[in-house]
Amino acid sequence: xxxxxxxxxxxxxxxxxxxxxxxxxxxxxxxxxxxxxxxxxxxxxxxxxxxxxxxxxxxxxxxxxxxxxxxxxxxxxxxxxxxxxxxxxxxxxxxxxxxxxxxxxxxxxxxxxxxxxxxxxxxxxxxxxxxxxxxxxxx
Numbered sequence: 001x002x003x004x005x006x007x008x009x010x011x012x013x014x015x016x017x018x019x020x021x022x023x024x025x026x027x028x029x030x031x032x033x034x035x036x037x038x039x040x041x042x043x044x045x046x047x048x049x050x051x052x053x054x055x056x057x058x059x060x061x062x063x064x065x066x067x068x069x070x071x072x073x074x075x076x077x078x079x080x081x082x083x084x085x086x087x088x089x090x091x092x093x094x095x096x097x098x099x100x101x102x103x104x105x106x107x108x109x110x111x112x113x114x115x116x117x118x119x120x121x122x123x124x125x126x127x128x129x130x131x132x133x134x135x136x137x138x139x
Contacts, residue, residue, distance in 0.1 A: 018070070024079050024084055026091070027087060034062055054107065102123075105124070
């Protein structure tokens with residue numbers, strides 16, 4: 001059975017800056033899966049008022065995956081992709097902050113058993129991801 005290798009380019013240098021790696025790691029399939037899975041499980045844990053497990057699940061896996069991807073994975077192929085171009089144009093830091101706020105608000109709403117709040121907060125996160133599609137193009 002082979003091992004998955006997540007090593008940097010030869011010489012230990014990244015071809016991208018830290019800010020670029022922080023941006024492009026967000027579309028890596030492992031990161032997307034980790035964020036979605038952690039959020040779903042954490043919402044359930046907060047709904048059941050399990051604060052510590054909820055915080056651990058909400059924070060630890062996404063942070064560990066982000067740190068690993070940013071440090072170890074060559075993200076240049078994501079930079080060159082169509083989704084990379086989309087991120088550059090439509091995912092400035094304030095939109096990333098709004099996504100984070102939406103996730104935090106979903107956890108808060110789950111704690112207080114407000115389904116509309118959870119759905120509304122998740123809608124904010126989804127709107128942040130599709131904001132470039134929703135924007136009107138000048139004619």
